[in-house]
Amino acid sequence: MQNRLSIPIAGCCCVLLLYLFGFTHGLSTTAQDLLFRLRGPVAPPQSIVIVGIDEGSLKKLGAWPFPRKTHAKLLVQLSQAKAIGFDFLFSEPTDDDVLFNKQLNHSPPVIFASATTFENTMLTPSPGLDQVTGTGHIETIFTTDGIVREVPFNIRSGQQPFSLALLQASGKETPTPPTQQEPLLINYYGPERTFLYLSYIDVLEGHIPQDFFKDRFVFIGAEAIGLNDTFITPFSRTQVTPGVEIQATILGNLLEQRFLHPLPLLSFFLVALLLIMGAVLWPVVGERYNICLNLILLGTVWVIAVVFFHNCFFIDIALFSVVLFLTYLFHLLQQTLWAGNAIYIQIRALNKRLDKGLEQIYGYIPKKNHHRSKRGMLNTLGIHQYIEQLQHAADALGMQHTFLDNLLNNELPPLVLWDTFSGQPIFANIHFRKFWQHHVPDDSGLPNYAAFADHIFRHQITNTDKVTASPILGPGTPLHIEIQVLNNSGRHYFQIDMHRFSTEETPFEGTIAILHDVTRLRELERVKDEIVSIVSHELKLPLTTILGYGEMLADSLDLEQQQYAETICTEAKRLNQLIVTFLDINRIESGKQQLQFFPFQPLTLIGDAITSVTPAARKKAITLTAQLPKKTSPMTGDELLLLQAVINLLDNAVKFSPENSRVTLTLLEQEHHFTLSIEDEGPGIPEQLHNAIFKKFKRGTNTHRQEGFGLGLSLVKEVVDRHNGQISVFNKGDNGAIFTLLLPKQTTVK
Numbered sequence: 001m002q003n004r005l006s007i008p009i010a011g012c013c014c015v016l017l018l019y020l021f022g023f024t025h026g027l028s029t030t031a032q033d034l035l036f037r038l039r040g041p042v043a044p045p046q047s048i049v050i051v052g053i054d055e056g057s058l059k060k061l062g063a064w065p066f067p068r069k070t071h072a073k074l075l076v077q078l079s080q081a082k083a084i085g086f087d088f089l090f091s092e093p094t095d096d097d098v099l100f101n102k103q104l105n106h107s108p109p110v111i112f113a114s115a116t117t118f119e120n121t122m123l124t125p126s127p128g129l130d131q132v133t134g135t136g137h138i139e140t141i142f143t144t145d146g147i148v149r150e151v152p153f154n155i156r157s158g159q160q161p162f163s164l165a166l167l168q169a170s171g172k173e174t175p176t177p178p179t180q181q182e183p184l185l186i187n188y189y190g191p192e193r194t195f196l197y198l199s200y201i202d203v204l205e206g207h208i209p210q211d212f213f214k215d216r217f218v219f220i221g222a223e224a225i226g227l228n229d230t231f232i233t234p235f236s237r238t239q240v241t242p243g244v245e246i247q248a249t250i251l252g253n254l255l256e257q258r259f260l261h262p263l264p265l266l267s268f269f270l271v272a273l274l275l276i277m278g279a280v281l282w283p284v285v286g287e288r289y290n291i292c293l294n295l296i297l298l299g300t301v302w303v304i305a306v307v308f309f310h311n312c313f314f315i316d317i318a319l320f321s322v323v324l325f326l327t328y329l330f331h332l333l334q335q336t337l338w339a340g341n342a343i344y345i346q347i348r349a350l351n352k353r354l355d356k357g358l359e360q361i362y363g364y365i366p367k368k369n370h371h372r373s374k375r376g377m378l379n380t381l382g383i384h385q386y387i388e389q390l391q392h393a394a395d396a397l398g399m400q401h402t403f404l405d406n407l408l409n410n411e412l413p414p415l416v417l418w419d420t421f422s423g424q425p426i427f428a429n430i431h432f433r434k435f436w437q438h439h440v441p442d443d444s445g446l447p448n449y450a451a452f453a454d455h456i457f458r459h460q461i462t463n464t465d466k467v468t469a470s471p472i473l474g475p476g477t478p479l480h481i482e483i484q485v486l487n488n489s490g491r492h493y494f495q496i497d498m499h500r501f502s503t504e505e506t507p508f509e510g511t512i513a514i515l516h517d518v519t520r521l522r523e524l525e526r527v528k529d530e531i532v533s534i535v536s537h538e539l540k541l542p543l544t545t546i547l548g549y550g551e552m553l554a555d556s557l558d559l560e561q562q563q564y565a566e567t568i569c570t571e572a573k574r575l576n577q578l579i580v581t582f583l584d585i586n587r588i589e590s591g592k593q594q595l596q597f598f599p600f601q602p603l604t605l606i607g608d609a610i611t612s613v614t615p616a617a618r619k620k621a622i623t624l625t626a627q628l629p630k631k632t633s634p635m636t637g638d639e640l641l642l643l644q645a646v647i648n649l650l651d652n653a654v655k656f657s658p659e660n661s662r663v664t665l666t667l668l669e670q671e672h673h674f675t676l677s678i679e680d681e682g683p684g685i686p687e688q689l690h691n692a693i694f695k696k697f698k699r700g701t702n703t704h705r706q707e708g709f710g711l712g713l714s715l716v717k718e719v720v721d722r723h724n725g726q727i728s729v730f731n732k733g734d735n736g737a738i739f740t741l742l743l744p745k746q747t748t749v750k
Contacts, residue, residue, distance in 0.1 A: 007278035010330045014323055015271065024319060029143050031318035032185075032260075035309045036234040041190030045252045047082075047216050049196045050244055052223030057200040064227060068096035071220075072103035074204050075110070080214040083170040085111045085162060087138060087221030087244040088229070090125045097128035104131035109169035113138045114159055122159065136165030138247060140231070141183055148231045150183035151250050163251035166217060172255075185260035186246070187253050187312055191235040195248050197223075217251060219244050260314045267316040270301060271323050282331050294328060414515040416446070417501065419508075423449040426510060435515060439485045439492075449511055456496055459483040482518070493522040547572040595638040595722055602635050602674060603628060606667060609646040613654055620659045624650075627666040635674060636746050637723050645719040648712040649678045649739050656682035657736075673725075676741040684731040694727070 018024050051074070058064060071086070078084055090112055104110055112125040114135045125132055137159040141150040151161055160168075189195070198208055200220070221244025222229040230240035253259045277297070282290055298321060305315040408415065414432035418425050425446040428436075436447065440455060447455070461484045478499035485492050494515045501512045550572060553565035610624055617624050653663045661681040668675040685693060694717040720727045726742040 005279065006334060007282060007327060007331060008275040011271065011275040011278065011323055011327045014326045015319070018319070018322070024316075026144065027318035027322060028316045029145060029147070029149065031305075031316055032149065032314065033147075033234040034318075035305060035314070036188060038306050039309050041194060041235070044189040044195045044248070045255050046196065047255070048248050048252055049081075049198060049213060049216050049218050050223075050242075050248055051078075051198050051200050051203050051218060051220045052242065052244065053200045053221065053227065054223045055226075057204075058224055058226075060201050061204075064222075068094055068100040070204065072096070072100045074200070074220070075103045075107040077203050077206060077208070077210055078213050078218055079107060080210050081108045081218045082215050083109045083111065083133075083166050084218045084220065085113075085136075085166040085247065087113050087162065087219055087247050089113055089115060089123055090129055091123045093126040093128050097126060101129050101131045104129065109133040109166075109171075111136055111162065111166045111169055113162055115139060133169045134165045136160055136162035138162045138243065140186075140243075140246060146232055148186065148233055148246055150185055152183045161250065163247050163254060166219075167251060167254050170217065184253070185262065185314065186249055187258045187260045188233050188235055188249055189252060191233075192239055192241045192245065195245060195252075217248075219248050219251075221245075221247070258312050260309075260312055262314045262316070263308070264316065267319060270315070270317075270320045274320065274324055275327070278327055278331060282328075287332070287335070290328075290331075294324060298324060412514075413517070416452070416513050418449040418452075418511045418513075420500065420511050421509070425449075432515065435494075439487055452513070456481065456483050459485055461493075492517065492519045494518065543572050543576050547576070595641065597636050597638060599634040599636050600639040602632050602667060605639060605643050605646065606665065606676075608643055609650055610665070612647050613650040616651065617654045617663065620654065620657070620661075622654055622657055622659070623662045624654075625662060625664045627664065629667065629669060632667070632669050632674070633745060635743065637743070638719075641719045642723070642743075645716040645741075646676070646678075648716050649741075652712060653678050653680035653682070653739075656680060658682070672746075673742055673744045676743065677738055679732060679736060679738045681736045684735055684737050685729060687731070690729050693729070 015024075018027070053064070053066075061070060065088075068090070075084070084107065110133050112129070112132050112135045114122055114124050114137050116122055116137070116139060122137075124135055139152060140148045141152060143149050151163075153161060153164070202208055221242060223242045223244065225240070229243040231243055231246060233241045233246065235241070274297070277293075281293065285293070301315075301317055301320055305317045308315055408427075409430045412429060412431070414429065414435045416425060416428040416432045425448060428446050433446070440447075460481050478497065480495070480497055482493060482495050485494065495518045496513055496515050498511060498513045501510045502508065547569055550565050550568040554562055554569060557565055606626065606628065610626060614624060650663065650665070657663055657680045663681075664677075664679040666675075666677040666679070668677075694713050717727055720741060720743070724744055728740050728742075729737055732738050
């Protein structure tokens with residue numbers, strides 16, 4: 001929290017220092033000048049005309065000041081003007097005052113200028129000119145850079161501004177009160193001669209029609225540079241502007257209400273908004289985004305300031321810009337210091353980790369006999385000891401590197417690591433390089449993940465679904481597949497384990513693949529399958545012979561001897577059924593028996609299963625009950641294998657149920673699957689054996705009196721798994737068990 005408050009505090013200190021050292025006013029005037037240039041010149045009121053005493057007038061009429069009788073002749077030419085203002089002083093009496101005063105009596109309203117001397121006395125028109133309409137001060141306010149920017153409306157003499165007096169003399173009401181306490185900012189229309197300008201001599205000699213001045217305000221003043229009545233304005237830094245044009249600008253501002261209105265509260269609001277943004281956004285956003293955000297904000301504020309300036313409102317954007325620049329520099333400095341402190345903390349943490357790691361293996365590294373350090377400043381500061389510790393650390397890391405390199409390249413199977421997002425190989429040990437060069441001789445170098453995945457998926461031989469090659473393996477989804485490759489040395493089998501790999505210390509994420517050569521294991525499995533197949537088939541022939549002769553003896557012998565012959569037949573049939581079931585399971589597990597998936601009617605399958613076990617149920621007076629829906633949707637799967645699985649479950653239920661009991665079969669159809677339950681009233685199955693009974697040759701604890709070899713439920717489990725289904729068992733109260741099959745309606749090959 002303190003770190004975020006540092007930006008507003010720094011900004012407030014910046015504003016305070018700028019104010020105390022007087023920079024705020026200079027920034028404000030600079031912003032005004034820049035906004036004037038961005039806005040550009042605008043059209044002044046056409047009701048204002050300036051009659052300038054220029055170089056041509058001086059050449060024809062002689063030196064300044066002109067005789068007042070000349071001004072009287074000029075008034076004749078301006079007889080239709082609305083009001084006339086002489087922007088120069090008539091403080092000294094002359095011989096022409098009578099004539100001039102007489103002409104003033106017959107002219108439109110005339111205003112004379114007044115001014116304050118260095119002794120703070122007011123220079124007013126000569127007493128002989130008493131027919132003048134009024135006077136007004138021509139004083140303006142200079143800023144520290146010497147530019148006229150303001151006009152005072154209240155001076156100690158009580159005189160009102162010259163332009164305001166001219167406006168009031170014309171009879172036009174002004175909304176600006178003459179007792180304005182604060183000076184007003186002059187809103188300049190443009191550079192020199194922006195207003196309508198006429199030469200004094202041209203007007204005097206009648207070159208301008210008198211009706212041109214009808215209902216217009218006329219300013220008469222010095223325009224020639226030699227008359228020393230010129231000033232600097234925001235538009236005229238290189239070429240000065242006559243004072244009479246500044247008075248005309250003030251009158252134009254009065255007529256159009258175009259004085260500049262400063263908005264200090266809005267300026268400080270923008271600065272406060274900047275400081276809030278610096279406290280909230282800058283610490284949590286990257287510097288690239290901060291710079292873009294600051295530029296956008298600065299540009300937006302400048303656009304707003306220009307728009308407001310067009311509407312005569314002045315926003316001090318220079319202060320905002322300077323505060324933004326200084327506070328962001330402070331923010332960058334602060335971020336740099338924080339980064340340096342973080343680096344220092346991280347170095348200390350790494351140093352502790354290094355020391356901790358060295359403590360674990362330091363004792364097992366033979367220390368080298370380093371020469372004893374000489375006396376000196378470096379030894380005093382502990383530099384030699386630190387270098388010696390680094391040498392021991394380098395020895396320890398070198399030993400660890402040697403160990404890991406030997407482990408990866410010599411002890412581990414083929415291994416490769418890719419960057420998850422780019423798919424480029426990061427590391428591969430020697431065994432993997434040999435594997436890739438041996439089995440993919442046309443490929444040069446290490447493969448990227450896409451090439452490796454394409455190769456192994458094309459050679460995949462496992463029974464799992466084919467996987468589409470993708471350079472990114474999903475997190476938490478390891479992949480186990482087996483491939484078969486052929487080369488000059490024969491057929492080879494590899495089991496490949498792939499999974500995502502990431503570290504907590506670094507943001508790196510990779511995909512790792514480990515290859516295991518299972519060629520010998522698969523060869524042993526092939527030999528085992530052949531032995532099982534040979535033994536099973538060799539057993540079936542003598543069993544068939546035994547069964548045939550046993551049935552012949554059973555038909556020809558009597559009494560006790562016949563019973564012995566029937567026992568031989570029964571056991572031969574049991575052994576034959578064992579061989580058939582074992583072979584079925586072996587074929588399904590090895591993938592030699594391909595399941596045939598076709599649509600069939602589940603009710604028909606259940607009916608066939610019940611019919612198959614009905615004779616055995618009748619011998620024990622067991623009632624077979626089926627709770628079935630009248631009609632079901634078709635199911636896709638291997639009907640013969642599923643029929644055998646249901647028969648095995650019903651046969652077990654009848655076999656382990658007592659006489660005069662009940663076996664119930666229930667079928668429920670749901671949206672995506674069928675639920676088949678078989679319930680008996682037998683002894684039940686201990687809970688600890690619920691998983692074991694589905695393995696080969698595993699039977700319950702109460703099955704010693706019943707025939708069987710523990711293969712029926714193993715076949716059921718294998719068939720259900722191949723149909724992407726589930727089988728579960730649980731006890732029903734004190735006696736009986738319930739087997740439940742969950743089979744999807746649509747099944748893909750597995």
